[in-house]
Amino acid sequence: KAGVTQTPRYLIKTRGQQVTLSCSPISGHRSVSWYQQTPGQGLQFLFEYFSETQRNKGNFPGRFSGRQFSNSRSEMNVSTLELGDSALYLCASSLVGGTGIEQYFGPGTRLTVT
């Protein structure tokens, strides 16, 4: 069974632009969570989607948003990029979601904002 896939793997954007990242969960998994990883702040939860609904949200500004499609694929969008948004963005999928069930991570998208 294929793992979690994320596209693109690397991205360079300019401050003020917006970006969309994509995540395809493991087949059969209905929950998708997004995390930001930086050297300074570590791994931080952004939001979780289950059955196309956002079920939980971390402490990030409204510039960070996401959505989930009927096939469980998810996208996250960051508008008005700031230099501090440079990070590895990780997507994780789980079978049920929101119940402490195991989450499996993708390889991440490395975003660099210049």
Next chain:
Amino acid sequence: QQQVKQSPQSLIVQKGGIPIINCAYENTAFDYFPWYQQFPGKGPALLIAIRPDVSEKKEGRFTISFNKSAKQFSLHIMDSQPGDSATYFCAASTTGTASKLTFGTGTRLQVTL
């Protein structure tokens, strides 16, 4: 507010040694505690997880010890190998419809020959 504290920040052991990584949590509602292993350029990979109704869990060379009263849990890697050199993260979450993983700050492990 850091809800999961992890130590040490880095660790060097010789091959065959038993590195121990410790985590402490504050939120007593946490009831699921996974450990992840991350290699450079890769996403975190789930190693082993425990719930608070057991005090120890073993999977291969990896063991989690859990102390509910102290709100602490630790990862032991038996017979460590150079291939175990990676960053290890503990995490915690609550069971329910709105869980999310709260991660520790990570421990960079180096296993030398």
